[in-house]
Amino acid sequence: MRDVAKAAGVSVATVSHVVNDKPGARIGDDARRRVQEAVVELGYRPNALAKTLSQGGSRFIGLVADAIATTPFAGQIIHGAQDEAWKHGYVLLVANTEGNAAVENDAIAMMLEHQVHGILYSTWYHREIVVPDVLQQVDTVLVDCFAADGEFPAVVPDEEQGGRTATEELLAAGHRRIAFINTTTPSPARTGRLAGYRAALEASGIEMDESLVFSAEPQQEGGYRTTPRILESGATAVFCHNDRVAMGLYDGLREAGVRVPEDIAVMGFDNQEVIAAHVRPPLSTVALPHYELGAAGVRVLLGLESDESHRLRIACPAVRRASV
Amino acid sequence: MRDVAKAAGVSVATVSHVVNDKPGARIGDDARRRVQEAVVELGYRPNALAKTLSQGGSRFIGLVADAIATTPFAGQIIHGAQDEAWKHGYVLLVANTEGNAAVENDAIAMMLEHQVHGILYSTWYHREIVVPDVLQQVDTVLVDCFAADGEFPAVVPDEEQGGRTATEELLAAGHRRIAFINTTTPSPARTGRLAGYRAALEASGIEMDESLVFSAEPQQEGGYRTTPRILESGATAVFCHNDRVAMGLYDGLREAGVRVPEDIAVMGFDNQEVIAAHVRPPLSTVALPHYELGAAGVRVLLGLESDESHRLRIACPAVRRASV
Numbered sequence: 001m002r003d004v005a006k007a008a009g010v011s012v013a014t015v016s017h018v019v020n021d022k023p024g025a026r027i028g029d030d031a032r033r034r035v036q037e038a039v040v041e042l043g044y045r046p047n048a049l050a051k052t053l054s055q056g057g058s059r060f061i062g063l064v065a066d067a068i069a070t071t072p073f074a075g076q077i078i079h080g081a082q083d084e085a086w087k088h089g090y091v092l093l094v095a096n097t098e099g100n101a102a103v104e105n106d107a108i109a110m111m112l113e114h115q116v117h118g119i120l121y122s123t124w125y126h127r128e129i130v131v132p133d134v135l136q137q138v139d140t141v142l143v144d145c146f147a148a149d150g151e152f153p154a155v156v157p158d159e160e161q162g163g164r165t166a167t168e169e170l171l172a173a174g175h176r177r178i179a180f181i182n183t184t185t186p187s188p189a190r191t192g193r194l195a196g197y198r199a200a201l202e203a204s205g206i207e208m209d210e211s212l213v214f215s216a217e218p219q220q221e222g223g224y225r226t227t228p229r230i231l232e233s234g235a236t237a238v239f240c241h242n243d244r245v246a247m248g249l250y251d252g253l254r255e256a257g258v259r260v261p262e263d264i265a266v267m268g269f270d271n272q273e274v275i276a277a278h279v280r281p282p283l284s285t286v287a288l289p290h291y292e293l294g295a296a297g298v299r300v301l302l303g304l305e306s307d308e309s310h311r312l313r314i315a316c317p318a319v320r321r322a323s324v
Numbered sequence: 325m326r327d328v329a330k331a332a333g334v335s336v337a338t339v340s341h342v343v344n345d346k347p348g349a350r351i352g353d354d355a356r357r358r359v360q361e362a363v364v365e366l367g368y369r370p371n372a373l374a375k376t377l378s379q380g381g382s383r384f385i386g387l388v389a390d391a392i393a394t395t396p397f398a399g400q401i402i403h404g405a406q407d408e409a410w411k412h413g414y415v416l417l418v419a420n421t422e423g424n425a426a427v428e429n430d431a432i433a434m435m436l437e438h439q440v441h442g443i444l445y446s447t448w449y450h451r452e453i454v455v456p457d458v459l460q461q462v463d464t465v466l467v468d469c470f471a472a473d474g475e476f477p478a479v480v481p482d483e484e485q486g487g488r489t490a491t492e493e494l495l496a497a498g499h500r501r502i503a504f505i506n507t508t509t510p511s512p513a514r515t516g517r518l519a520g521y522r523a524a525l526e527a528s529g530i531e532m533d534e535s536l537v538f539s540a541e542p543q544q545e546g547g548y549r550t551t552p553r554i555l556e557s558g559a560t561a562v563f564c565h566n567d568r569v570a571m572g573l574y575d576g577l578r579e580a581g582v583r584v585p586e587d588i589a590v591m592g593f594d595n596q597e598v599i600a601a602h603v604r605p606p607l608s609t610v611a612l613p614h615y616e617l618g619a620a621g622v623r624v625l626l627g628l629e630s631d632e633s634h635r636l637r638i639a640c641p642a643v644r645r646a647s648v
Contacts, residue, residue: 068392068399068402068403069396069399069400069402069403069615070396070399070597071396071399071597071598072393072394072395072396072399074399075392075393075394075395075396075398075399075420076393078392078393078418078420079392079393079420079422082419082420086430091417091434091438092418092419093415093417094402094416094418095406095416096399096402096403096406098403106410110415114415219602220602220603220604221602224604244598244602247602248602248604251578251603251604254575254578254579255578272598273394273395274395274568274596274598274599275598275599278543278544278545278568278571278572279544279575280544280548280572280575291393
């Protein structure tokens, strides 16, 4: 900063006022121009750490994620959070825990040492969690998860709306006998998507047939193994708990010589990269809004958005391809 | 720190010595214990920012990644880099650019402002890049990419060894007529894996048959469309450029009533999450070592590892499942 002042022929204080764009500082246009030129010429960069210390609170937001390495979902949360954080002049400190509690503690301690403005604590699939005690010390927003007592604000996908939307897509294509392969894993996705499936059928005046609701592990293997029961059920359409289940169901249907969508329509859920657009035929599905979850998490942390219930629900939009 | 000193009945300097574990400081066991107790009781955390400023250079390492949101590969690089950085007392500042040059410039400027110790510049697939000028200002290691002039140290997967390993897996299972579906995209993966395929055949005394080398877009669609030519070629085994190609080939073979591995063996490449372990049958493949690329990148940046050629090649190990 001294070099800039010297080159511009002004005081260090003047450089500071210009660089930090302080309101109320009276600086002539000529001096301002000379400082700006010297800044460019000398490649001067204000030291962000010194700035943070002099201004108190930092411009960091911490993001704790549990599965960056094993799913693209955490990556989309990071992408959304980063875009939103940068928009407001914040930098993300990202820590990947892969679900390891010791790593998580280290990550949060590191973030507290860097005096983060707050922490986004995110999980790669929507679930209820017990919030680590240490997060009591800092503003925290839960992303894609929530605490039972609603103590921390949370941002989650709207599972019920997503289930309703998926079912409505099949109803709109003329189907009346719609099977649902739900997950065996107790989760908000299981209860929410089932509630949405029920609500959509009811709204169309179709009586719920419990024999059309199946349970399977939420992976390709689960979808594949459920195929014989789907074929016996007489369903003309299947709503799958997720795209991986749909991918396994595709394999089973292909082996049985049943065509999608000519003989049976299939809806997925997640809009999972690598799979959804690339199975044969490309899968119609409902997108989990991971990017939006990350972005909304930052807005809630910065006090720019909130929800009375402390649980902000983000919509899951339909993505139409060729399986319905 | 003042509060800790007061509670422990010692000077602030003593607290600093104990907390920072300074060698050579003579502090009695009793005083040390009292400080440690006060630290725990008061929940004192040394301010990492103040420490960085007082010590000069920061404990940050920047990681610029181009596709966190769209592939799990970037996530594995982050995972490896983070583990290795933490081991040596560094914190990762991660920025996701999704290939956007303006975002990339902002990200690197942010890292320079935070006086990072150095930057890992990573791409989600191995390729030659033009290094952004701004990286001349800071120690930089290229991860999963390299510059033509070898100006920056780089860490990349050993494509040739990977191609050789994949082909050797098929040779070891008794195959002699092995097709290779290569990618249409010019890249080190295309030339390297082909060279490895050639080398493995040669080492087994099998004459290279150019009509067994096919080109396809490196996705499911490419593998599917190549199926008829594979069947005409009389190959008993296929080495696919990547797992997505293998997934498409599976679809094509299934439609043709050809069984894997009974009628034809299939090797993939990448060991891609979500796909490789979950297609039917589970895919034998060669793993891209993304975790190791990230970890080795940090070691090169910290001067703990190096390579004479300035390009450190990381091995791609075989992952055996059920398709060979």
